[in-house]
Amino acid sequence: MKLPERNTLGVITCKSKGMPPFLETTYFQQLSHEGLRMGLPVIVFSPMDVDWKQRKVSAWHWQPKRRAWTAGTHPLPSLIYDRCYYTNSRHYTRYKPYVERLAQDPDVHLLGRPLGGKWSTYQLLEPNPSIRPHLPPTSKLVSSRDLEQALDHYGSILIKPNGGSHGRGVIALVPFDHGYNIRGRTLRNQPLHFSLPTRTKIISWVQEITANTRYIIQPYLSLVTADDRPFDIRILVQKNGSGMWETTGSAVRTGKLHSLTSNLHGGGKAERTLSFLQQHFSENTTTRITHTIESLSTMVPRQIEREHGRLVELGLDIGVDRSNRVWLLEVNSKPGRSVFLLTGEKEQRRQSVLLPVQYARSFFFGPTGGSV
Known part of the structure; x- marks a missing residue:
């Protein structure tokens, strides 16, 4: 699909306290920087701030020279990148009609269609016989x-x-x-x-x-190291400028001793994947785990797109139990990127910002084979 005009990428996000009034300011700033470099301006706004009569939005854009976010009124973009995070079902219900209005407008296109909850995602994946053995029964x-x-x-x-x-x-x-x-x-x-x-x-x-x-x-799966620290592996897969899936990077998240989850928001830490696996598993087991992860990183996006519709990126959370069995724990269509900063992998972090812009740019200017 090639969009004919209004080559601006609109990023929708939920309102929050502070200035600017949204989260992920660092990511959106980096997204804006790459967008400007590639001739694709980026604006950030709440789906609640669309004036449908005028087809305009109250939005924010990053000004590099001033190093500041500036508010203004802009034409409604024809391409939308959904980064709305909902804290609970009430929050989701509040935003749902505004996001749906954008998704249903014939002149507005979503970069990717967000996934529903864990149950609906399980139902998308479970029919695939190659993925099914890696899904915890749900x-x-x-x-x-x-x-x-x-x-x-x-x-x-x-x-x-x-x-x-x-x-x-x-x-x-x-x-x-x-x-x-x-x-x-x-x-x-x-x-x-x-x-x-x-x-x-x-x-x-x-x-x-x-x-x-x-x-x-x-x-309940025992997904812990020998010294009882929970861990999982976050894989980031994204579309590139040619609309093809790439694995941008991976990182291991480790939790506190005897804690249940390894999530960074629960006090976890991030480590580089290969060095972690080599430290905790034999060479043969590390090779087998890596191969399984690579297979899942290829199969899962294709399976979900086939059943669900277009995506832009996915975060896959992978666990390994005490029998060295690999499990696909969760799939997230709005993955974060902070884990790459914590592991010091700056190139993976930059690539994780670059690819959504390249993919968005292809809607206006056609596919590209690599960095622009």
């Missing part, structure tokens, strides 16, 4: 019977908010001699660690905390 938590059946079947289970991120609301329920051990984080990202003596009390507690939020259930 079901919806609707009633106490769902919880009881999962506890009977798996013993130890993990419950996750269907739409959550950053490890918020992820809780493990693990049986021990005197009841159940509960570990994880609240929806406000506060650590949880306590026990309850009976299954009845567990079910009652879970019903209480999940009353207003949709949750999924998975078996």
